[in-house]
Amino acid sequence: xxxxxxxxxxxxxxxxxxxxxxxxxxxxxxxxxxxxxxxxxxxxxxxxxxxxxxxxxxxxxxxxxxxxxxxxxxxxxxxxxxxxxxxxxxxxxxxxxxxxxxxxxxxxxxxxxxxxxxxxxxxxxxxxxxxxxxxxxxxxxxxxxxxxxxxxxxxxxxxxxxxxxxxxxxxxxxxxxxxxxxxxxxxxxxxxxxxxxxxxxxxxxxxxxxxxxxxxxxxxxxxxxxxxxxxxxxxxxxxxxxxxxxxxxxxxxxxxxxxxxxxxxxxxxxx
Amino acid sequence: xxxxxxxxxxxxxxxxxxxxxxxxxxxxxxxxxxxxxxxxxxxxxxxxxxxxxxxxxxxxxxxxxxxxxxxxxxxxxxxxxxxxxxxxxxxxxxxxxxxxxxxxxxxxxxxxxxxxxxxxxxxxxxxxxxxxxxxxxxxxxxxxxxxxxxxxxxxxxxxxxxxxxxxxxxxxxxxxxxxxxxxxxxxxxxxxxxxxxxxxxxxxxxxxxxxxxxxxxxxxxxxxxxxxxxxxxxxxxxxxxxxxxxxxxxxxxxxxxxxxxxxxxxxxxxxxxxxxxxxxxxxxxxxxxxxxxx
Amino acid sequence: xxxxxxxxxxxxxxxxxxxxxxxxxxxxxxxxxxxxxxxxxxxxxxxxxxxxxxxxxxxxxxxxxxxxxxxxxxxxxxxxxxxxxxxxxxxxxxxxxxxxxxxxxxxxxxxxxxxxxxxxxxxxxxxxxxxxxxxxxxxxxxxxxxxxxxxxxxxxxxxxxxxxxxxxxxxxxxxxxxxxxxxxxxxxxxxxxxxxxxxxxxxxxxxxxxxxxxxxxxxxxxxxxxxxxxxxxxxxxxxxxxxxxxxxxxxxxxxxxxxxxxxxxxxxxxxxxxxxxxxxxxxxxxxxxxxxxxxxxxxxxxxxxxxxxxxxxxxxxxxxxxxxxxxxxxxxxxxxxxxxxxxxxxxxxxxxxxxxxxxxxxxxxxxxxxxxxxxxxxxxx
Numbered sequence: 001x002x003x004x005x006x007x008x009x010x011x012x013x014x015x016x017x018x019x020x021x022x023x024x025x026x027x028x029x030x031x032x033x034x035x036x037x038x039x040x041x042x043x044x045x046x047x048x049x050x051x052x053x054x055x056x057x058x059x060x061x062x063x064x065x066x067x068x069x070x071x072x073x074x075x076x077x078x079x080x081x082x083x084x085x086x087x088x089x090x091x092x093x094x095x096x097x098x099x100x101x102x103x104x105x106x107x108x109x110x111x112x113x114x115x116x117x118x119x120x121x122x123x124x125x126x127x128x129x130x131x132x133x134x135x136x137x138x139x140x141x142x143x144x145x146x147x148x149x150x151x152x153x154x155x156x157x158x159x160x161x162x163x164x165x166x167x168x169x170x171x172x173x174x175x176x177x178x179x180x181x182x183x184x185x186x187x188x189x190x191x192x193x194x195x196x197x198x199x200x201x202x203x204x205x206x207x208x209x210x211x212x213x214x215x216x217x218x219x220x221x222x223x224x225x226x227x228x229x230x231x232x233x234x235x236x237x238x239x240x241x242x243x244x245x246x247x248x249x250x251x252x253x254x255x256x257x258x259x260x261x262x263x264x265x266x267x268x269x270x271x
Numbered sequence: 272x273x274x275x276x277x278x279x280x281x282x283x284x285x286x287x288x289x290x291x292x293x294x295x296x297x298x299x300x301x302x303x304x305x306x307x308x309x310x311x312x313x314x315x316x317x318x319x320x321x322x323x324x325x326x327x328x329x330x331x332x333x334x335x336x337x338x339x340x341x342x343x344x345x346x347x348x349x350x351x352x353x354x355x356x357x358x359x360x361x362x363x364x365x366x367x368x369x370x371x372x373x374x375x376x377x378x379x380x381x382x383x384x385x386x387x388x389x390x391x392x393x394x395x396x397x398x399x400x401x402x403x404x405x406x407x408x409x410x411x412x413x414x415x416x417x418x419x420x421x422x423x424x425x426x427x428x429x430x431x432x433x434x435x436x437x438x439x440x441x442x443x444x445x446x447x448x449x450x451x452x453x454x455x456x457x458x459x460x461x462x463x464x465x466x467x468x469x470x471x472x473x474x475x476x477x478x479x480x481x482x483x484x485x486x487x488x489x490x491x492x493x494x495x496x497x498x499x500x501x502x503x504x505x506x507x508x509x510x511x512x513x514x515x516x517x518x519x520x521x522x523x524x525x526x527x528x529x530x531x532x533x534x535x536x537x538x539x540x541x542x543x544x545x546x547x548x549x550x551x552x553x554x555x556x557x558x559x560x561x562x563x564x565x
Numbered sequence: 566x567x568x569x570x571x572x573x574x575x576x577x578x579x580x581x582x583x584x585x586x587x588x589x590x591x592x593x594x595x596x597x598x599x600x601x602x603x604x605x606x607x608x609x610x611x612x613x614x615x616x617x618x619x620x621x622x623x624x625x626x627x628x629x630x631x632x633x634x635x636x637x638x639x640x641x642x643x644x645x646x647x648x649x650x651x652x653x654x655x656x657x658x659x660x661x662x663x664x665x666x667x668x669x670x671x672x673x674x675x676x677x678x679x680x681x682x683x684x685x686x687x688x689x690x691x692x693x694x695x696x697x698x699x700x701x702x703x704x705x706x707x708x709x710x711x712x713x714x715x716x717x718x719x720x721x722x723x724x725x726x727x728x729x730x731x732x733x734x735x736x737x738x739x740x741x742x743x744x745x746x747x748x749x750x751x752x753x754x755x756x757x758x759x760x761x762x763x764x765x766x767x768x769x770x771x772x773x774x775x776x777x778x779x780x781x782x783x784x785x786x787x788x789x790x791x792x793x794x795x796x797x798x799x800x801x802x803x804x805x806x807x808x809x810x811x812x813x814x815x816x817x818x819x820x821x822x823x824x825x826x827x828x829x830x831x832x833x834x835x836x837x838x839x840x841x842x843x844x845x846x847x848x849x850x851x852x853x854x855x856x857x858x859x860x861x862x863x864x865x866x867x868x869x870x871x872x873x874x875x876x877x878x879x880x881x882x883x884x885x886x887x888x889x890x891x892x893x894x895x896x897x898x899x900x901x902x903x904x905x906x907x908x909x910x911x912x913x914x915x916x917x918x919x920x921x922x923x924x925x926x927x928x929x930x931x932x933x934x935x936x937x938x939x940x941x942x943x944x945x946x
Binding site for chain 2: 672710713850869
């Protein structure tokens with residue numbers, strides 16, 4: 001190649017694009033929430049496309065795409081395929097993008113009934129029957145979990161990409177973070193049901209620190225033993241319906257949580 | 272809170288064990304051994320001397336930003352020009368290490384661990400069995416054994432690899448032969464167009480077989496390094512031939528992180544590998560070695 | 566029993582002056598406090614911070630505090646947290662490394678800062694746990710600098726156990742309920758009011774010259790024979806109250822003989838691999854080294870964080886973890902605690918505090934699991 005296109009130092013920085021699908025914007029706002037690190041980010045990468053934050057709309061291809069949100073419409077499915085084509089590295093961020101999000105509660109239900117209830121003019125609504133994670137549609141290079149994602153983990157993910165190494169994102173339980181933070185275990189000490197022992201850390205055990213059971217925002221941990229936790233929830237006095245609902249939330253469509261809820265609804269919590 | 276260290280660590284940091292402090296080393300040479308295996312030759316950036324070591328001891332090699340990996344020193348103990356580390360590209364850290372250019376800097380902590388018991392040999396024959404990259408922690412032992420060989424003694428090297436082109440240290444093998452070592456090679460398999468004329472099979476096949484290695488087994492000490500399964504079957508073969516378990520030595524490999532017997536990662540049953548190994552006597556590990564996932 | 570020479574008795578005012586005197590000597594005093602629903606070490610400004618009128622109730626996977634109506638200030642067992650969090654903190658910086666534009670590296674070690682702390686109200690099992698961590702982290706081939714700095718100037722006032730929990734089994738490990746070696750002072754609480762209406766008082770044994778000096782600085786009197794007898798009753802009653810036990814007879818051999826078998830898969834059906842047992846254990850010392858790089862690519866910081874052998878990453882080697890299954894990871898924790906530790910450090914890794922039982926979210930019981938193993942051994946004979 002002997003092209004003589006002049007290259008400024010600016011264009012040698014990797015380009016970043018941020019994309020939104022069905023979601024609340026919370027995860028992409030996490031990037032703006034990185035405060036101390038934001039200038040470092042801008043120093044190392046060119047934000048080429050980020051409508052939430054910048055008027056710059058540089059055309060692709062992009063070195064890195066961060067994708068927020070789930071696929072809920074036919075046009076979403078087409079758009080993500082094009083984004084994949086335009087992106088060297090595609091990283092999904094947040095529970096919607098990695099697990100379908102809270103909107104995946106509609107999966108397996110009658111979508112036309114929901115549309116009829118919610119919208120005054122359902123005839124204007126064109127939507128798929130399901131809300132599905134990005135990885136169901138295109139190849140994803142890395143999935144960053146969380147509802148919303150954690151700023152520190154996002155920075156680590158970007159830093160790792162820039163350094164050419166895998167991101168160091170622990171896949172262990174929320175309990176590991178809870179104990180490091182010296183929280184008393186609210187399940188043991190207060191009988192509060194908590195998904196922490198089957199949920200991946202990343203939040204810093206935020207809810208248990210304030211006396212609330214874990215909602216599973218970071219999705220299933222590595223090798224989650226949901227069956228054992230479900231039996232224990234039963235012993236704490238929770239009913240089938242409550243337990244199934246605990247699993248059917250932000251990451252309810254993630255396979256281990258979905259399987260746990262399905263099993264309870266089909267077979268009860270077991271002994 | 273933070274004091275400068277590196278080259279001046281030993282003077283600045285009075286309370287911290289030097290083996291906990293990463294020391295910058297410069298890559299002065301790289302040898303592409305075979306396929307995905309590369310040897311780095313490194314010297315301290317601070318110009319100080321290389322730390323002494325014994326064969327099979329391990330350094331924690333660090334690649335900036337990637338982390339550290341435990342690699343045995345594969346140069347001879349008499350080599351004072353550099354330390355050699357032979358590394359297979361197996362993951363991000365090892366990849367970053369082998370990608371370090373000549374002139375580039377890595378960090379090293381160590382050496383750590385128990386060496387081959389070369390000073391305590393009480394047999395006429397030293398049998399050295401290596402499988403694959405398992406030859407690397409044996410290399411310094413072989414060099415020292417041929418240096419110190421008695422006239423009536425034997426140093427026998429049995430070395431196996433998956434394919435002929437994966438036998439590392441090819442130049443050394445000839446040199447060791449010239450210096451009196453007996454070297455037997457075996458490969459798991461060959462390509463159709465290979466000119467390999469040696470035996471095909473696994474290392475234990477050579478032990479005591481008519482075409483293989485025949486020794487005065489009652490007067491033999493064995494050093495074995497390779498995949499766990501290869502060490503396991505080598506021990507069974509040697510014990511059958513009459514080499515007692517307390518004269519068979521293995522190396523253990525586990526996830527070494529600190530190298531200081533502090534982090535707990537490299538445990539294997541009763542052993543903390545960075546402290547009690549990597550070299551252990553086979554009869555002490557036998558009952559644990561065969562247990563899956565231990 | 567220990568020599569009684571020099572044993573002194575102090576009353577509540579003496580106890581109060583003891584705490585105040587430690588502060589005056591420059592110690593940051595830590596002791597049990599009721600905090601967020603649990604009794605756990607916290608900064609003890611004065612004796613009034615002790616959980617007077619509180620006790621705890623513990624079962625596998627269950628912990629509650631509840632009030633008691635006597636004058637006991639130490640009428641409870643151990644909570645989820647231990648002095649491990651001060652001596653061997655959950656997160657500690659190890660070094661920072663910078664890389665200049667030429668690729669040259671400079672290392673700056675984090676120099677641990679010495680701290681002066683008094684641990685007031687350390688339970689016998691915790692005293693034993695500190696001694697075990699001392700052995701692992703300071704008496705091996707390479708001393709841990711952070712632990713060493715945190716430990717160097719710790720003064721320990723131990724308190725014998727008078728009201729153990731249902732999950733306790735320290736007599737099996739000979740670590741309690743009477744305080745063993747390692748303390749500067751050891752206290753037995755005679756909780757008031759006694760039949761004559763006298764408020765709580767405290768029988769104090771001296772464990773070191775430093776402890777003697779501290780005791781000398783507060784008002785005390787010679788311990789009366791009836792107080793000595795009462796102090797003995799406190800610990801013997803506590804000992805008899807403990808229903809759990811761990812049979813340590815040839816325990817390492819027992820465990821090594823049962824490294825395979827159906828028991829591990831059975832436990833793994835219940836085990837969440839959440840790591841709680843390792844994190845609450847006062848002897849579990851494993852850490853992970855994590856390098857964090859900044860976005861500029863010029864600086865990387867190594868952190869040492871608590872790790873757990875229940876993570877798959879813990880045994881990662883080459884293509885994946887050695888201990889890929891929960892069964893193998895529970896086995897690692899159990900067999901290390903009760904067997905491997907004996908080979909590695911010449912003593913058990915367990916102190917019988919029962920934290921792993923209480924704080925397992927699904928109530929897995931190490932004593933019950935050992936009993937299963939004993940039963941299997943019996944059946945094999």
